[in-house]
Amino acid sequence: MEMKRDEEAGFAELISINEAGRRLSLSPWTIRAHVRKGSIKSIHCGRRVLIPASELSRIQRGGLPSLRDDSKKAVSSKEAPIPNTEMTSAV
Secondary structure, eight states: OOOOOTTTTTOOOEEEHHHHHHHHTOOHHHHHHHHHHTSSOOEEETTEEEEEHHHHHHHHHHOOOOOSOTTSOOOOTTTSOOOOOOOOOOO
């Protein structure tokens, strides 16, 4: 009887956030941010978040999108509204 490999049996290698960060040379906080954004697929097991090894391979081949939100444009100091700092006295 031939034994099936784990992947063939439906069980992929699962990697912790910290280990994924080490393998991708990214901080665990960056990995978590990508998981929240949905750019890294993950499996939640109780409080633990695990990432399939195949997902790490995909990231190593194709990279990750930027975490910056391009819809929030930086406002230069020339464009920023100036708050009213005059004191009005009540008479």
